[in-house]
Amino acid sequence: MDLTVTIGNGKLPNPVGVASGTFGYGSEYESLIELSKLGAIYSKAVTLEPRPGNDAPRLVETPSGMLNSIGLANVGVERFLTDKMPFLARQACAVVCNVAGSGEDDYLRVVERLETHPDIFGYEINVSCPNVKHGGLALGTDPVLVERLVRRVRGLTRRPVIVKLTPNVTDITVVARAAENGGGDAISCINSLVGMVIDVGARRPVLPAGCGGLSGPAIRPVGVALTYRVSRAVSIPVIGIGGIMSADDALQYLLAGASAVQIGCATFVDPSIPGRVLSGIADYMTREQIACVQDIRGLLQ
């Protein structure tokens, strides 16, 4: 059975990774999950400087989901390299560094620093963060900016470059094509949806930032639909993300056109889910006599 996934010049051992922002820097889950069984760990977003993150509360639960406003709290690229990479480098699974910034130069300087580390599989470029130079709008809402950023990142590395798209746009396929034209090796689809919860008693949003990112099973149909559309708009692999709680959920993404998936919120709910999703996909392949996980993509009727 072939479970491998080819992204650019790299190969992931299996299609089930854990999503950025839900898995810290890996060590947090070491005693609960067999990390070597993961297809990839997508790190907490790494920015040029350390970021303290947003004010509390940062979380609120929603029907079958959660809204978060963490504010890219992270240790910054230097401490990531000295404090977090040694643990990640010891793991058998691929380490994909999620890179974020408030402007194009931030991303490039982070990637330049990460290039110095030999044990990084590739980069996931988070284009959903607010862009300072563009009035706080996410860079990922502008296909011109996305293409230029990806092209410049491409110029810095031979490692796989994955572009993680925001669903908060009119037509995600336009941005996906921009990422492909810029030289991206894969598309992560999708980041969280913009959402708001209001405390009626207090007459104000529960999150001090107002809005947050909605994730969890509530957004799964959106993720599957956008994976379906994006995978038909580009020829590079698509990594499906959004509300996967079971192997069947992951298979929806694979059938929709994804080459791989990421598990996010579900790890919070039950850390055994990433492992069970992978074994469930393998069981499905055995049952359906599918030799290669990449063939599932073509099976949608």
Place this chain on the structure above:
Amino acid sequence: MRQFSATVVSNISLCRDLYRIDFAWDARAVGPAPGQFFTVRVSDSTVPLLRRPFAVSGYASDTRTASAIYQRRGRGTDLLAARQAGERLDVIGPLGNTFPPPKNSQRCFLAAGGIGLGPVLYLARHLVRDGRDISLVFGARTSAGVPAAGTFDGLSPAVCTDDGSQGFPGSAIDYLNTLEPGTFQDTVLYACGPMAMLKEYHAIAATHQCPCYVSIEQVMACGVGACMGCAIRVTTEATYARVCTDGPVFDSGVIVWT
């Protein structure tokens, strides 16, 4: 920490507002210490989605039975309250840090507000077993929030109710303010309860220059330090601390009280 399937030993109502669940702690997991917590997946469906954190209110190492005192305040705790003896519970624990022990000469003053009773009760029993001299005060809104005396295991706390329906009329903090200033000499303070209470407790500690450790409650997603969701503002360079792994017990001087 480990994830394990625990068997519920009992799940009872202590008074109108509070419940206690006892369950078998996994033999392969380290026993929980005072201050630590665990999370439970309360629903097999996706509503409610996230695991719920509960502070450990007691642990019998001989029978490996752990307990937690909780309040029914939403769908998650309604589901927990419905669990019967013999049913299974998906538990991750032990999580978080522990109450720092007092120095040899120090007396201990413990205060609990409402649902904050659990971790304080566990600490109190632990300290008494170690032969420490402790005082315990417990505050609730009304007598409906005060468990039967047996819950306190002979610790005889000063019970306070906001409406005066039982014990001292007023909050636990009001009660503390009636005590002789000498009460707090060479004393370490511990507490768990609502933030407003902890803030005042911290002020008392600052006035009497006592070390003070508080256990903080915050909404959590992962409970293991990965998601950065349970942050609280602190005075250190980091600006924020994670309640789940940097806490839940903090030196009250480190917290930015608002």
